[in-house]
Amino acid sequence: MSNLEDLYREIILDHYRSPRNRGELESPPALRVEGFNPLCGDEIVVYLDVTNGTLSNIKIAGTGCSISQSSASLMSAAVKGKTLEEVHKIISRFKQLMTITEGTLEDGSEPEPIDLASMGELAALAGVVKFPVRIKCATLSWNTLVQGLDEIPA
Amino acid sequence: MTSFDARRVRADVPLLRRKINGRPITYLDSGSSALTPRSVIEAMSRYYELRHANVHRGVYVTAEEATATYEGAREAVGRFINAPHPNDEIVFTKNTTEAFNLLARSWGAKNLTKSDAVVLSVMEHHANIVPWFQLRDEIGFEIRFLDVTDDFRLDLSNIDEALRGAKLLSLSSMSNVLGTINPIKELAAKAHQAGALVAVDAAQSVAHTPSDVTDLDVDFFCFSAHKMLGPTGIGVLYARRELLADMPPFLGGGGMIADVSTRGFTPAKGVARFEAGTPPIAEAAGLTAAVRYLEQLGMANVENHERELTADALQRIESHFGDQIRVIGPHNVDRRGGVISLDVEGVHPHDVAQVLDQFGVCVRPGHHCAKPLMKRFNLAATARASFGPYSMTQDTDTLLEALQRAVELFG
């Protein structure tokens, strides 16, 4: 049985109640990307400042449930000040975290076990996979970030 | 006089024996889909076990029985909503949504022109909005929306103006978000006076209040079996006989024709014209059983029972939670059904529903396919609890206990 405490860990509630990097950046120069969850009406706006290959600043605006809001806050804290290369690594580890229970990957191989200890506060989101309908809440901000990074000219 | 005992209804619904997360299920989502009693499930099984055959085609015994089962549903539904001529007025569709699409594509496409107007309301379900927009985008008529007042009632202050020159007034008899019951009979009289026809979205009201299309004097009446203890996959469009006789077919194919050649086709007469392809036969058997079941309970008894439950729940939510939880809907049970939309201070409806699920409480978070209404009250979503004839105060007890946990967790 999955417990509420698996989903609503203290770290998640903390990031929901006091979200980090909340606000807006002037755009341009900052990049502004919107993400939308048409099923529940959640929306998120991610502002990105990229200088010399580094994500120098990030701000989050929008509304949503505790999972989408805390995931956005945790994401912003994890990626802020990192090089784009590091950001992509963090994103792929997060995505792994969200798919781990599915057992085998699309190509049939077993996923590598995740080193939760290396993920810091992000590991608090690991419980979300036990509540499959909430995965899309947790991934909304991350997909929006990816969309933004894709728009940055190489 | 029919007898009503919610405990007996509860015992008749197999699903209510389930445990969720170690607790008995507290099903408070009847507004989405009402749970099926055993007699409905058995009626469908009986079709598959004894009479499975296609309808209107075979001459063998089981095929005739299947046809009688299917056509019998038309009689049963006609009786249930007091349609004077069921065999010429009851069309089976997939659900309410398809009934409205049929209405728009058939009656609407034939009768509406650029200079016409259709009147809807801000509290409509998307099923009674989008088909009209789709048609409007092709033909170009005007769509007017009646507003909703701050106390969650239909705003009728400019009804005469709204109806002026309109060809159709299409309204829900009970809001699936607010629980508000609209004065359909009075509005139908007004609309007819202004020369407009009247369509009713009865998806919510049909399972909770008596329905009488003759007394209401309405022209079209749409609902789904699955919201009235019946199966999914079958819905109803009632259309007044004279109007139905003049409506062109919607979907084409087998069963809806009088003749087909290499040059063209002639549609069948009557309701068959709107029922292309093999219809939902087992579902029709289930719908008949659901109608019988509700008739035995007595719709007036069901209405009274749910009104008492709603009054009790509204009062307890208010006294227990005060400003922490806002009810998005009328606060007294006058002209109001058992749909209770909640806005919990500081807690997103998805989180409310998630915490409630832990207690085995089933409610629905979201915009409930009524985005214009959500926008009217500046909400993205609500958490909605809704009652059925099997609901009891113990369901409200569990709801309150679970809501208390949600408020504590996020407070």
Ligand SMILES: Cc1ncc(COP(=O)(O)O)c(C=O)c1O
């Ligand atoms: C008022 C109202 N209208 C229409 C519908 C659509 O019903 P269905 O999904 O069965 O077509 C619903 C159900 O969600 C409803 O509550």
